Amino acid sequence: MNRASWIRQLGIYTWKSFRQLFYEKKWTVLISTLVIDLLLLLVLNRDKMFVEYMDTRTGLFAIACACIWIGLFNSVQSICRERETVKHEHMMSNLSLSAYICARLVYEAVICFFEAILTGSVMLLYFNEAVHNSIFAPFDLFISLWMLIFAADSCGILISSISKTPEMAMTIMPFVLIVQLIMSGFIFELKGITKAVSMITISKWGMRTLCVCCKINQYPPEEIKSYEYGIYHQNIAEYSTGGARIFFLWFVLLLFVTIFSALSVLALQFVDKDKR
């Protein structure tokens, strides 16, 4: 069979993505990340976050949502925008779709890494040592943010693989975001099927990761004083930091990446059936 090997294709498409990063000035996505982070700082309470439980939890939820937003936007149009080219390369150049997706993942992992550095740095600079206290600080925070953004990014890759056009991707994305928000388990107390659905949302696991990382249980719970909170009380078990819990949560986020990537490859198999 006359085709470039899988590894070779991985290398070709990874470098192609990085070249486009500079040629098309895609690094400006880091500026939008910074803008989102700064917007967050406008609403987060510096005096109460990492001091009181609910403000910390609310703030971490906002950060988790921002990370999901950043991750999704990184990649949601990346594949559908060049779908014709992918189809052509798959049909004419024996492009391996798994190599193509993996190349995308490598590239996105690097972008997400820098976005996590940026977001984590903003958090640390703003909140100083109040962020959290652990042996691995601040690395565990950076890794948690990285995993969360990357998981959302891989979800964006899946949306992009399913969508035939960028418009279709941008139509699907808000629905995915809504599900992440309302099924996270933070805004509403979930029971039954909604609770089951929440187990497969990035927001729930991302939220847990950040809360465990920031050791939220150390902060004293305050009473629910008014209806304005509308949020149920803390769940000590979910945010406990015992053992290797943080590693387990990172593994779960990585599992999301793996599953979304595999589904992306499966979705792209249908690219040959695209009509004019």
Place this chain on the structure above:
Amino acid sequence: MLGIEKKKTAFLYCIADGQFGTIKIDQKRLVIGNSHNSDINLDGEWIGSKLAIVGRSSANGFYFQSVSDKHIWINGVYRDANTHLELRDRDCILIMNKEFSNWLILWFRLNIEEIETKWTKVSYSEAARLLPMKWHQHDKKWYICPQFIDNRVFVNKQIITDTTEISLGTTVKTESICGIFTPGCFYYEALAAQSADEFNAEPGQVTSFGRGTLSIDINERTVGSFFKKRTILRDIHIDICSGQMVLILGGSGAGKSTFMNAVIGYEKASGSITYEGRPLDDLRKNENAIGFVPQDNIVREGDTVGNAIRNAAQMKLPETIQRDPAEFNRRIQHTLEIMGLKEKEKSMISKLSGGEKKRVNVAAEYIGNPLLFFLDEPDTGVDPAQDEIMMRSLRSIADEGKIVMMITHTPDRGIDYYDKVIVIAKNREKQCGELAFFGTKEKAWSFFERHSFEEIVKVLNDEKEDHSSAYVRKYQKLNPGREGIQ
């Protein structure tokens, strides 16, 4: 997804001054020399302990590497010392010492059982009787040209139609003979005695010797759902021989692109498309043997021209070529030059004009040296000078024994380059595209009673008079056969 490649078998036939030997290439590296340590031991002091290396580069790839300072001709073309070549079926390598007094022929055969082959040595005058060509001598040089228009004579793996000089190492292939010219004599193998199966070698190997036929049988191409189907193309049954450049003409919306997409496999149509009996899908997936330049841009704009071509080469070219940086870069530079993109090598594709982008698209497919090359309006936005260069390149691809099929809206620009014309017209009665003509361009003009292709397209586009349906009926009545009107 996980396929097991069937290994091909390959043999190297060595002919030296009447002596003949056969070697099976089943290892990664076989050294040819006269030393007892050589894997392929040949007699002759002039050969040296290390003449060349042959071997298997992959399951289905074989290579030849010259490692001495001898003269080398490959398929009649003189090559530099230390040449590295990816071997194709029936490649003929002539090696001579510096004084031109000793020689050796290496003939490479692929994917066959070991065959009994008898090579005969004759003088030039005897060769003249054997080969169906006109011979003449001028200034001590010999020249040949085909006797009849229909004679398909391959000289150095290219079809000749004009007088061609015979020189040292020139290979000749006709229907019945395959041979090579050496100093003062002609060595040949009579092909008539061999089985027909021998010619059913892998496409891309045999076609350069005129055996490849693209058989197109499109019964129907439909669109729409199960409850509301619409036929947009039907009943096209033609054969296209290798070495032909074919123009696809038709009115707007007749189904030209649909036809091309159906042939390549981009769009599913009922019927079969085969090349030498092999489905085109198979060729496309396993051999990278098809090049297709669609109407839309298929190169990523966020890259430079050089990088885009380089990546296309990395995806399409065999490993043996990619392992030779000099050859690899040479091919890239050659492609850039042919397409007039040398000066734009470092330019961003997004900054190019429409015509330049189109040339990048063509180059990205051309670099793969495809066996079958399909182009859908490759000259859109291209100026006449660059179009001429591109047409010449496409013609030379066809002359190598490959097939080039092209849709263009300026058919009269490259009129001299086409061998045949396919005209697809919309049968307004059945509301679908059908074959209105297939044959030579001269016959096309007399069939349509027009003097140019553009006039033909104009008459097909005339909605007031339903000429399209009339021509479809006229062609069907003639029933000229699969090779069309010639």
